[in-house]
Amino acid sequence: MSNLDMIHAAAERLKGHVRRTPLLSSPFLDEIAGRRVLLKPECLQHTGSFKFRGGWSALSALDPDVRARGVIAFSSGNHAQGVALAARRHGTSAVIVMPSDAPKMKIDNTRALGAEVVLFDRATDDRDVIGDRLSAERNLTLIKPFDEPLVIAGQGTTGLEIAEQAAEEGLTSGDVLVPCGGGGLTSGIALALEAHAPDMQVRPIEPEEFDDVARSLKSGKIERNDRLSGSLCDAIITPACGDLTFPIMKRLCGAGIVVTEEEALRAVALAFSRLKIVVEPGGAVALAAALFHGNQIKGDAVIVVASGGNIDADVFRKALEPHSE
């Protein structure tokens, strides 16, 4: 089955289970950006991020006997919740291996969604050893966060919706800015648009100092991040993109755009005041690029994805602070 066929098949399996998020806009954001801005709020997706699409896509494609034995995933947050809810709604169990320093809210939510959370210490434990042991003991199926065709196909359904909804708004070309960690969402959307909106071009957006994909697209080979912590944009921080996602991005994506953490927080505040949505810093980098790096974008309209909204209340309050009116 081709990549595109896999996305269409995923869309069929997702129907009635995954939320079709709308396209939002505000004349105030258009004015800041100097062009029309259409935003796809995947923060409104079940579990607060696009990750539920990939989780559902992978779980729903498993052989029922295999699925009944349970699944396992590694994640510090959004993938954890997406897989946990997808497992629960499929009537099976999920083990999520999470670092003990993950945001408490994300650990609590994952547990509350019915998953068994196994914590490990980043400094002393080997995550993969723990995972391998659990998988072997219980015969669990691993759901990778991005470098997995079924997951890429699930995230790609976001692109099918973008093509359709943008056309309804009279838009068939231009840049599509996507927050990029491992590249599952970015490559999935790029594949969907290649077929359904070939005049649109996906641009991966990353925070400063964690711009491995922008560098990889420049050098032509997979580059890595020097460090993995210390960013408010935790949702999109990965060591490097995937062996499956990179070739897709290399073939289909335009140059990456890098934003500062401060710009991401300003985008969080503007999404609050102008769109009435809650976006986490990592999910707001594409909006930040549209608003504050317009010189790197072409066309009189731009589409941006807000990939998630799982932000702690105190970080959100901080983001609103300097912008209070």
Added chain:
Amino acid sequence: MSNLDMIHAAAERLKGHVRRTPLLSSPFLDEIAGRRVLLKPECLQHTGSFKFRGGWSALSALDPDVRARGVIAFSSGNHAQGVALAARRHGTSAVIVMPSDAPKMKIDNTRALGAEVVLFDRATDDRDVIGDRLSAERNLTLIKPFDEPLVIAGQGTTGLEIAEQAAEEGLTSGDVLVPCGGGGLTSGIALALEAHAPDMQVRPIEPEEFDDVARSLKSGKIERNDRLSGSLCDAIITPACGDLTFPIMKRLCGAGIVVTEEEALRAVALAFSRLKIVVEPGGAVALAAALFHGNQIKGDAVIVVASGGNIDADVFRKALEPHSE
């Protein structure tokens, strides 16, 4: 034309101009409520509230020559913005008469949307005298906030969407909780559901001490509020409901439910953490009723409308404060 025909006609005029907001839900909210909760986020509507529907409905139905002379509206906030944007998109002018103590953000937004804002002093000026003079001098058409058939019809399109979207979720009966000020949204939705989901019943929701509609439905005649200020739920505080809206609510609505301001703020915080949307206190009263007054509701599912999201950053930060994790 019947009330229902007017709603269908409004829906035709609104098509492509008004956002079709989705139905949102969260297993966490279902658990608190003890039943399924489906929420219609009109905070995601253009200008951040359902008021744009009524504004567009009224403006789009005017004779083009009449419309070209401009419109006028009285409002301290959401109706102001809805009429301002509807006027701008129709290429005409709007004069909005606002109290000088209205939230600065709402005054600024109304101006930024192209309207001419005329401020008056609640203590010393007579709003109606100012409005009458302006209307007469410039031959402007008054767009009333709720007691106007075209406005009720516009708000009623929310009900058409609820009937359709709830049916997609397998829901055709139960209570529909609606934040209620003058009753335009409440009566409009009730009319739409009477025809399209007759087993659903609209319940008006109000904040404590401003529960004129709950009292009116009990006594059978229009009751008034003792005071008009001092509530964080400013968006839904009116002296009394309308001569047109009351008979509709009396005929079609179930008993009102009254929530405290504290409950409204808790609902604001839960809409933030569980649905990733920004709701203002007045817009959150229906969610508060679903979450904290479930004993007054029947059925295993409830639909709630979040009517607006125009909240100042400092009030929002305050709402999140005690609930920070």
